[in-house]
Amino acid sequence: MSERDSGSSGRAKAKTQPGAKASFGAFVRKPVEKVVANAVAAHEGCAESAESWPDDAVEVGAIVDAYGLKGWVKVAAHADAGQGGDALLSAGRWWLEKGRERKSAPRLQSKVHGDSIVAQLGGTNDRDAALALRGHRVYVRRSDFPALGTDEYYWVDLLGLDVVNEAGVELGKVADLIDNGAQSVLRIEYPASGKDGKPVTGERLIPFVGVFVKTVDLAAKRIVVDWEADY
Numbered sequence: 112m113s114e115r116d117s118g119s120s121g122r123a124k125a126k127t128q129p130g131a132k133a134s135f136g137a138f139v140r141k142p143v144e145k146v147v148a149n150a151v152a153a154h155e156g157c158a159e160s161a162e163s164w165p166d167d168a169v170e171v172g173a174i175v176d177a178y179g180l181k182g183w184v185k186v187a188a189h190a191d192a193g194q195g196g197d198a199l200l201s202a203g204r205w206w207l208e209k210g211r212e213r214k215s216a217p218r219l220q221s222k223v224h225g226d227s228i229v230a231q232l233g234g235t236n237d238r239d240a241a242l243a244l245r246g247h248r249v250y251v252r253r254s255d256f257p258a259l260g261t262d263e264y265y266w267v268d269l270l271g272l273d274v275v276n277e278a279g280v281e282l283g284k285v286a287d288l289i290d291n292g293a294q295s296v297l298r299i300e301y302p303a304s305g306k307d308g309k310p311v312t313g314e315r316l317i318p319f320v321g322v323f324v325k326t327v328d329l330a331a332k333r334i335v336v337d338w339e340a341d342y
Contacts, residue, residue, distance in 0.1 A: 156216040156234030159206060164213060167253040168206055169267055171198055174249060177241035178229040184241045186228045186249055199228050202255035207247040264327060266295075274299050274317070274334045277325065282315060282340060295319040297334075315342070 172188040188199055199221055206215045221230035235241050256265060266288045274282045274297065283301030296316050303313035317323055317338050326335045
């Protein structure tokens with residue numbers, strides 16, 4: 112079982128049981144109620160090409176509406192997909208994409224508003240300009256994500272990692288993470304055979320808590336778990 116901090120960070124923390132080796136954070140921390148100002152003023156908005164698009168860009172939300180009359184936008188964050196949370200409050204620049212259109216703008220201010228985030232972007236000075244941004248997906252650089260504490264991980268960094276048990280048996284790769292409200296769960300996919308003998312994709316669900324997850328080695332792209340292949 113896991114518990115969520117009752118403080119402002121909203122960070123999911125996993126409980127350990129006696130004898131467990133480690134506890135692990137669950138995913139992208141959700142933003143706190145604050146306003147973050149940014150001094151970035153250079154080129155308020157610019158078009159981006161495939162070549163100029165950051166190679167570590169991660170989608171963290173989508174602009175869903177205008178907010179107020181002064182050019183602020185309202186963003187639905189992909190917190191529950193493990194994509195960014197606090198990065199919308201801290202990244203100096205946002206990259207925006209809609210269809211084939213790509214552009215970027217400095218984030219001047221942002222804050223949490225209810226279950227969404229509102230922000231003022233450079234070059235967006237009135238409500239009409241903000242409305243024109245509806246439907247744009249928002250990306251930030253992975254390098255702009257806030258640092259996490261020991262044994263805490265962003266979901267985006269766990270996707271694709273190999274999962275093996277302590278006996279060295281390969282269990283598959285992390286395809287997704289699920290937040291069931293009590294804890295995070297690794298969804299692992301592996302090649303298998305169906306009843307007809309044809310290849311299918313098998314699935315394992317392993318709670319992302321210290322009693323099962325023993326080590327996470329991002330450099331080696333590997334997670335070691337206490338889990339049998341026939342569970």
